[in-house]
Amino acid sequence: MRDPGMERGTAVTREGHETSTGQALSGAEWLDVHFEAARPEYEEMLRFVGVARGTRALDAGCGSGGYLPLLSELVGPGGSVHALDLAPENVRLVEERRVSGELPRLVEARVGALTELPYADGSFDALWCANTVQFLGDAELGSALAEFRRVTRPGGIVAVKDVDVTLARLYPASPFLFPHLSEAILRADPDDSQSRGSVRGRELRRWLERSGLREVRQKTFMIERWAPFRPAERRFFGDWLSYLARLAEERGVPGEDLETWRALGDADAPDHPLDRPDAYACEGQVVAVGRVPEAGGRPS
Numbered sequence: 652m653r654d655p656g657m658e659r660g661t662a663v664t665r666e667g668h669e670t671s672t673g674q675a676l677s678g679a680e681w682l683d684v685h686f687e688a689a690r691p692e693y694e695e696m697l698r699f700v701g702v703a704r705g706t707r708a709l710d711a712g713c714g715s716g717g718y719l720p721l722l723s724e725l726v727g728p729g730g731s732v733h734a735l736d737l738a739p740e741n742v743r744l745v746e747e748r749r750v751s752g753e754l755p756r757l758v759e760a761r762v763g764a765l766t767e768l769p770y771a772d773g774s775f776d777a778l779w780c781a782n783t784v785q786f787l788g789d790a791e792l793g794s795a796l797a798e799f800r801r802v803t804r805p806g807g808i809v810a811v812k813d814v815d816v817t818l819a820r821l822y823p824a825s826p827f828l829f830p831h832l833s834e835a836i837l838r839a840d841p842d843d844s845q846s847r848g849s850v851r852g853r854e855l856r857r858w859l860e861r862s863g864l865r866e867v868r869q870k871t872f873m874i875e876r877w878a879p880f881r882p883a884e885r886r887f888f889g890d891w892l893s894y895l896a897r898l899a900e901e902r903g904v905p906g907e908d909l910e911t912w913r914a915l916g917d918a919d920a921p922d923h924p925l926d927r928p929d930a931y932a933c934e935g936q937v938v939a940v941g942r943v944p945e946a947g948g949r950p951s
């Protein structure tokens with residue numbers, strides 16, 4: 652299996668992996684590394700949704716298309732897949748993969764926003780949105796969920812997956828390193844939508860319920876890795892910690908934590924904590940799934 656952490660060498664920048672929309676952690680190379688590092692849990696999360704064979708599915712916020720092969724496999728020969736993303740370069744990449752025949756069930760990838768989906772009412776049987784509502788503030792999340800519900804047929808499934816940074820952990824660093832950072836980020840800028848989004852994961856079930864979806868269920872998945880890390884895992888955690896170290900510096904964490912973040916900030920440092928033989932790194936992600944009411948149920 653290809654391992655982008657190995658293959659791409661230093662191609663992944665340490666600068667935040669922005670796309671042309673200015674959103675961090677959204678560039679294709681970063682997404683490929685993250686997907687490869689977390690593949691078993693990522694695939695388990697999509698399987699948890701229960702996408703049925705022969706159905707029409709939408710991947711809303713498809714990024715570089717990491718989920719499209721499995722989504723295509725799940726809908727099978729009688730099914731179809733559409734993909735949408737805000738970043739034109741991500742959509743171009745997915746379109747290239749479609750044209751090359753790599754994604755036979757993919758009908759098209761197009762540019763669009765979660766809060767204004769360019770599809771008719773009831774176009775899909777299942778909608779999958781992974782690690783994308785983290786970019787929305789609370790008001791926008793409400794609008795996006797209304798759109799998810801509109802474009803999914805009555806009885807169809809809406810599934811939202813996202814990170815919850817408060818679940819992250821690095822050993823042997825303090826167990827409070829990540830919670831302190833989340834708190835500092837939100838304190839410095841309570842209106843920063845991505846910061847709010849990154850700690851909202853375990854609230855998703857309630858958000859889906861409030862949007863009027865039924866039979867809502869939620870599960871948290873821990874992506875836990877122990878040293879020695881595979882190259883993609885080392886690359887993913889190294890780059891993520893570099894990005895977070897920059898935030899820690901900008902947003903002001905307690906002084907003791909700042910020392911730790913500085914040690915974590917240079918992913919290539921020879922004595923980086925991730926290279927300790929007893930290192931442990933973990934991130935937590937949440938999947939919430941609900942069903943669109945059959946006969947015009949209203950949001951509560």
Ligand SMILES: C[S@@+](CC[C@H](N)C(=O)[O-])C[C@H]1O[C@@H](n2cnc3c(N)ncnc32)[C@H](O)[C@@H]1O
Pocket residue numbers: 670672674676677682686711712713714715716717718735736737738741763764765766780781782783786
């Ligand atoms: C972190 S990536 C996740 C990509 C993919 N779903 C995955 O899990 O690998 C987030 C993606 O959402 C896209 N995105 C961010 N805000 C969006 C919005 N409002 N509407 C549509 N796409 C958006 C970004 O361009 C990026 O490709």
